[in-house]
Amino acid sequence: MNESKDEQKDFIKLDNEKLSTDEVSKLVISPCCGAMSLFVGTTRNNFDGKKVIHLEYEAYAPMAEAEIKKICRDIRQKWPSVKHIAVHHRLGLVPISEASVIIAISSPHRVESLDAVKYCINTLKATVPIWKKEIYEEEYSWKENKECFWANTEK
Amino acid sequence: MNESKDEQKDFIKLDNEKLSTDEVSKLVISPCCGAMSLFVGTTRNNFDGKKVIHLEYEAYAPMAEAEIKKICRDIRQKWPSVKHIAVHHRLGLVPISEASVIIAISSPHRVESLDAVKYCINTLKATVPIWKKEIYEEEYSWKENKECFWANTEK
């Protein structure tokens, strides 16, 4: 099939716009692929019993994009059959229940897209310079991913 | 949080309507959950070098629903923190690149939803009585999942 020789594409976006699973899934869908897996990170209404009002994200944007591109390259080495990869991360204020990150990956068969999505979100949490501030009713907190090796959180 | 004590829900649908990732993801999203994982099975345009025109699915519908409910029960035993589960399978004619199945699962943290989605699609392929007929240009073929233990396909 000619289609399967089409270029593999990476779609990376970091901005303040609301994210859409439909939009992201349309980016990666391909007629030569039978599988697409998605991960959607959403903002939770609570942390340690504290009510979260909303979240705020900031990024070192050019480096964050470069680190996400590195993850895409790693994925293509580990799972060469992966077709398209989309990683959209929202920045700025994110209300409760809305998506902060959406990852979508297509592949001819399902195991590659499932495993690659898991690898992608795990690695993103460990290496991409983005910060989340949880705003509670009377205070706020900068979060630290447990995957971040230079964080001091108990592991 | 009261929200997290809300009932966990299973959404199962088998019909001829076009599937929507947005619709399915809205079913499972929950303010107490930070993660939602989705798997979308789409129809491929080729098999063994043969051009696929479209697919046709049929189901033993009441039993298929019962088997999907069993999978949901298994998931809740294996990953008790899983919140909502949606499994939509399209029946009848499915054109190329459209979704035949969408699975979406939400959980407070990501590992449960990622692993549960993988388990759900793997088990669905092994146990849910649904059949796929691939229609090529001049012939057709009833497919057999390699997960189906009574199939005679080389494994």
Place this chain on the structure above:
Amino acid sequence: VVVLYFARSAELAGVRTESISVPQQITALQLWEEIVRRHSRLTAIQDQVVFAVRQEYVLLGDQLLVLHSGDEVAIIPPISGG
């Protein structure tokens, strides 16, 4: 009992559903033989088919089935959902 045919088994039998009379107690394999007597083309899938009796999978073996009038027995060729 009501026999339901799906996918390739429906094509081979040329029918999707039919009522047949069988002994109330019968092994799965005997029931299969009874069905093949009516639709000989089903032998083609003999070694890759299972039953669903009242929506529960049953292999074509010596297991004794206790059937009641109106019970559904489905012929389940290899599945391919997803």
Place this chain on the structure above:
Amino acid sequence: VVVLYFARSAELAGVRTESISVPQQITALQLWEEIVRRHSRLTAIQDQVVFAVRQEYVLLGDQLLVLHSGDEVAIIPPISGG
């Protein structure tokens, strides 16, 4: 070099970006000490911070940095994207 502060380090430093003059060759740890001299509150995150020099991670150790005018050095507190 241009120093970029993010998240908690921006709050502690009270600034998001500034230009500072440092020797062209300097270890990462010496650079950190120079930055802390300007913003003493940054000592609070001393043991949980790394640099990104020209967008590549560098630990605060004895590694020698070769810096050019205009190079970006970012202060990277523990990340929390996703």
